[in-house]
Amino acid sequence: MSATTPDRPLQALWQRHRAYRRRFVLAVVMSTLNKVADVVPELLIGAAVDVVVRGDDSLVGAVLGVESRYAQLGWLAAINVVVWIVESASQYAADVLWRGLAQGVEHDLRVEAYDHAQHLDMSWHESRSSGSTLATLNDDVNQLERFLDVGAPAILQTVLNVLLVGAVFAASSWTLLLLAFTPIPVIVVGSLVFQRRLEPLYARVRDAVADLSGALAANLAGVATIKAFTAEDRERERIAGVSSAYREANRAAIRSSAAFVPLVRMAILAGFTCTLLLGGWSVLRGDLAVGLYSVLVFMTQRLLWPLTEVATVLDLYQRGRASTQRILALLAVPVSVPAGSTALARPVQGRIELRGVRAGYADGPDVLHGVDLVVPAGETHAIVGATGSGKSTLLRLVLRFDDPREGRVLLDGHDTRDLDWDSLRGSMAYVAQDVYMFAGTIADNIAYGRPEASREEVVAAAEAATARDFVEATAAGFDTLVGERGVTLSGGQRQRLALARALLRRPSVLVLDEATSAVDNETEAAIQRSLRVATRSCTALVVAHRLSTVRHAHRIWVLDAGRVTEAGTHDELLAADGAYAALWRVQTGEPDPVALR
Ligand SMILES: Nc1ncnc2c1ncn2[C@@H]1O[C@H](COP(=O)(O)OP(=O)(O)OP(=O)(O)O)[C@@H](O)[C@H]1O
Numbered sequence: 001m002s003a004t005t006p007d008r009p010l011q012a013l014w015q016r017h018r019a020y021r022r023r024f025v026l027a028v029v030m031s032t033l034n035k036v037a038d039v040v041p042e043l044l045i046g047a048a049v050d051v052v053v054r055g056d057d058s059l060v061g062a063v064l065g066v067e068s069r070y071a072q073l074g075w076l077a078a079i080n081v082v083v084w085i086v087e088s089a090s091q092y093a094a095d096v097l098w099r100g101l102a103q104g105v106e107h108d109l110r111v112e113a114y115d116h117a118q119h120l121d122m123s124w125h126e127s128r129s130s131g132s133t134l135a136t137l138n139d140d141v142n143q144l145e146r147f148l149d150v151g152a153p154a155i156l157q158t159v160l161n162v163l164l165v166g167a168v169f170a171a172s173s174w175t176l177l178l179l180a181f182t183p184i185p186v187i188v189v190g191s192l193v194f195q196r197r198l199e200p201l202y203a204r205v206r207d208a209v210a211d212l213s214g215a216l217a218a219n220l221a222g223v224a225t226i227k228a229f230t231a232e233d234r235e236r237e238r239i240a241g242v243s244s245a246y247r248e249a250n251r252a253a254i255r256s257s258a259a260f261v262p263l264v265r266m267a268i269l270a271g272f273t274c275t276l277l278l279g280g281w282s283v284l285r286g287d288l289a290v291g292l293y294s295v296l297v298f299m300t301q302r303l304l305w306p307l308t309e310v311a312t313v314l315d316l317y318q319r320g321r322a323s324t325q326r327i328l329a330l331l332a333v334p335v336s337v338p339a340g341s342t343a344l345a346r347p348v349q350g351r352i353e354l355r356g357v358r359a360g361y362a363d364g365p366d367v368l369h370g371v372d373l374v375v376p377a378g379e380t381h382a383i384v385g386a387t388g389s390g391k392s393t394l395l396r397l398v399l400r401f402d403d404p405r406e407g408r409v410l411l412d413g414h415d416t417r418d419l420d421w422d423s424l425r426g427s428m429a430y431v432a433q434d435v436y437m438f439a440g441t442i443a444d445n446i447a448y449g450r451p452e453a454s455r456e457e458v459v460a461a462a463e464a465a466t467a468r469d470f471v472e473a474t475a476a477g478f479d480t481l482v483g484e485r486g487v488t489l490s491g492g493q494r495q496r497l498a499l500a501r502a503l504l505r506r507p508s509v510l511v512l513d514e515a516t517s518a519v520d521n522e523t524e525a526a527i528q529r530s531l532r533v534a535t536r537s538c539t540a541l542v543v544a545h546r547l548s549t550v551r552h553a554h555r556i557w558v559l560d561a562g563r564v565t566e567a568g569t570h571d572e573l574l575a576a577d578g579a580y581a582a583l584w585r586v587q588t589g590e591p592d593p594v595a596l597r
Contacts, residue, residue, distance in 0.1 A: 009324035013144075017108070020101055027097035030090050031153055035160040037087035042302060043168070044080050046295030048073060053290050094153065102148035110141045113330050121337045122401040123362060131217030132210040136330050139209055140323035147320025154313045158306055165303040172292050173282070179274035180300045183267030187307055190267075191314060194260045201253040202318040206326055208246040215242045253318075260311040268304040275300040337403055340418035348427035349377040349412050350508035350539035352398060356407035359390075359397055366405065367393045368562045375555075377412075377508075380540040382550030384580065385559035391543040392433065394559070395513050398541060399430055411509070429502035431515035435494040439483035442471050445497055446478075449505035461504035464530040466523055467496035491518035499527065503534050510540040516549060524549065547580075547587050556580065 014021075050059055051072045066072050114137055117125075125133075162184060169177035219226065219235055226235050279296055282288035352375040359368040367390045375381045383391045396402050397409050400416045409416045416424055429449060437445050446461055447453045453461075458478060462468040470493055474480040482489060482497075489497070495518050502510060516524050524546070531540075532552065544550050551570040558566040558573070558580050566578050573580040584590075 009321055009328055012328055013105075013324055017105060020105060023097060023101050023104070027094060027101055027153070028156060030094035030097055031156050032160055034087060034090035034094050035157055035164060037083050037090060039161075039164045039168070039299075039302070040083045041080060042295055042298045044076050044083070045298065046291045048076050048291075049294050050289065050291030051076070059291075098153045099149055102145045102152075105148055106141050106145035109144065109327055110137055113137055113141070113327055116331050116333070119335055120333055121335065122396070123336075124333065127362065129214030129218055131214035133330070134217060135210040135213035136326050139213065140206065140326045143206075143319045143323035144327065147316045147323075151313050151316030151320060154309060155317070158310065158313065161303060161306055165299050168299055169296065172296060173279075173288065176275060176279055176282075176288075176296055179278055180271050180296070180303060182274065183264075183271040183304060183307070186267040187264055187310060190260060190263050191310060194256065194311075195314060195318065197256055198253060198314065198318045199321070201249070201256060202322040203325070205246070205249045205253050205319070206322045208242075208249040210326075212239075212242050212246045215239055253315075257311050257315045257318075260314065261308065264308055264310055268307060271304050272300050337400060339421045340416075341420060342414055342418045342423065343420050344412055344414065344423035344427070348423065348508040350427070351375065351377040351410075351412050352509065352539060352541060353410040353413075354394070354397070354407065355410065357394075357397060357404045357409060358406035359393055359402065359404045361393075361402075366562060368397075368404075370407070371559075371562070371564055373557055373564060373567075375539055375541060377539055378537070379554040380535050380542065380552070382542045382544060382553040382556045383559060384544065384547060384550060384556060384583070386561075387545075389559040390562040391559055392513055393562075395430075395511050395541065395543060398509070398511060399428060400424055427508040428511055429505040429507035429509075430511045431495070431498045431502050431513065433514045433517075435498040437483040437489070437494060437497065440481065441476075441479045442474070442482055442497060443478040445482060446500045446504055448501050453504055457504060458500075461500040462497075464503050464534055465496045465500035466526045466530065467493070467500050470496075492520070492523065495519060496523075496527070506538075508538055510535060510538050512540065512542045512544075514543055514545065517545065521548075528552070547584050 047059060051069055064072065064075055066075060117133055117137065166177065166181065169180055216239065219239065226232060275296055279288060279293050283290055283293045352373075354371050354373040357368055357371045357373075358366050360366045371390075371394065373381075373394075383394060385391055393402075397404055398416075400409070403417060411419060411424060411427075438448065442462075443455065443458050446458045450457075455478070459468060462471055462478075471478055471480070495515060499512075499515055502512070502515075516527050519527065528549065542550055542553065547570075550556055554569070555567060556570060556573055557564050558578075560579065566573055566576060566580055568576065574584060575581075
């Protein structure tokens with residue numbers, strides 16, 4: 001992960017989520033109450049044994065002022081009932097509070113991390129697999145939830161257990177306290193040592209999850225290519241390799257954390273044996289009351305057995321910690337293309353200017369080398385040029401998916417870096433080379449940029465994009481489901497829906513990147529006629545390989561290896577007899593005079 005990762009992720013989380021502190025404190029209080037109520041029955045057993053053995057001299061008799069042993073036992077039973085009720089109620093409250101806390105943090109963190117990710121630059125998304133981002137948003141957030149739901153209350157219970165049982169021992173016999181507690185330092189030191197060993201192992205597990213998730217997402221997206229090239233076996237092996245790496249990372253972590261369990265059990269055995277043996281000898285010598293002895297034996301059990309769970313808790317803690325680190329690292333990735341604060345007066349006119357623009361990707365070479373270009377408001381301009389000449393890169397700058405390395409991009413005379421997103425992208429509509437359809441109806445997809453549009457407006461936009469006929473021919477018309485698990489559309493149909501989506505937005509600037517490349521010539525001619533009407537009231541910047549698409553543009557800019565080499569109307573460029581004219585002849589099948597010579 002590219003951003004800095006906090007050394008103490010859970011502490012950093014605590015600092016961030018102040019809103020949950022009250023609920024956390026309440027959950028701790030309920031867990032504490034529950035633990036206290038949990039220990040009391042053991043004390044009551046001791047008191048009952050004391051009543052039976054010592055009769056009128058019993059502690060219960062002295063404290064309650066009741067003489068009859070039957071009545072004393074009755075009182076003990078009544079107290080027990082109350083304690084059980086408190087125990088059950090506080091258990092319920094603690095469960096609800098811890099779970100609510102875990103799910104609240106999970107929900108907030110997931111939404112926050114998703115929102116941050118969607119605001120991160122296109123270049124960030126392009127530089128990593130979507131599967132790995134998905135692993136953070138889904139899997140890592142779930143791990144943290146599990147820790148907060150199960151791990152954190154378990155840690156608290158263990159600590160409370162040690163303190164409460166320790167208090168009972170301390171009040172009864174310091175010798176027994178020391179004996180019963182001998183395993184504790186061993187376990188604490190062991191935990192610290194193991195925790196340090198486990199930390200990098202779990203970080204590796206989380207990285208392996210991200211790799212696996214990335215590989216799976218990429219393969220599922222490319223399943224048609226896998227099938228077409230009969231690469232199923234190869235891909236199965238590749239996924240098996242990535243999955244093995246995950247299994248190995250997990251195995252190493254589990255092997256280490258499991259090794260901790262026998263250590264804890266040996267220490268516990270030592271503590272328990274000491275209490276049993278030395279406590280029993282004390283009773284025989286008359287130094288310790290029988291009732292107290294039975295309580296202490298129970299208490300030792302109560303103290304020590306939950307400690308066998310320490311390894312599991314440590315496991316949850318380390319997984320939660322590693323996941324939190326990844327989530328916080330995602331949240332710490334800075335937005336390198338931040339929104340400006342200037343709002344443009346409406347309606348936006350739509351004048352686009354590029355002034356001395358030099359641009360490229362990451363650490364790569366320049367793709368655009370000092371481009372100057374002006375599109376007056378309301379005009380339709382085209383950008384043509386060989387593949388890889390930088391046409392899409394130029395459009396990305398207009399939409400401000402990236403910022404130029406040098407020079408400025410202006411909308412209505414304002415540097416796009418100063419404009420807020422609503423003024424900049426809010427006044428634009430964009431049809432990308434590969435059209436994306438969201439899961440939903442055709443109408444939902446067309447109305448994506450203006451969800452409040454009426455059905456009539458949606459139909460009119462589809463009509464303008466020559467999509468109405470094919471939409472109405474589908475089973476449910478505009479209510480037909482598309483996108484994931486919906487009907488599959490042809491490339492040309494998708495493009496027309498994307499165009500309808502763009503037109504419905506009534507943009508000031510329409511940006512089309514090969515928006516009609518997948519439709520046949522006849523449909524394209526129909527779309528062009530509609531577009532000429534639709535673009536009367538807006539600026540349009542159109543990239544197309546098929547020159548017939550752009551011959552009516554007010555101005556055509558020819559890009560060659562990131563530089564504008566020619567510009568003019570279709571007729572001017574033909575008259576100039578340069579690269580554009582040569583390309584036109586190739587596309588229209590006219591004989592090339594140079595070749596004929
Ligand atoms: N996201 C990206 N990251 C890195 N390099 C990129 C990226 N997109 C494009 N490039 C590079 O920038 C150069 C120009 O690409 P661009 O997509 O702008 O060309 P184009 O003229 O639109 O090509 P085409 O007609 O094939 O769509 C190419 O060399 C390409 O490899």
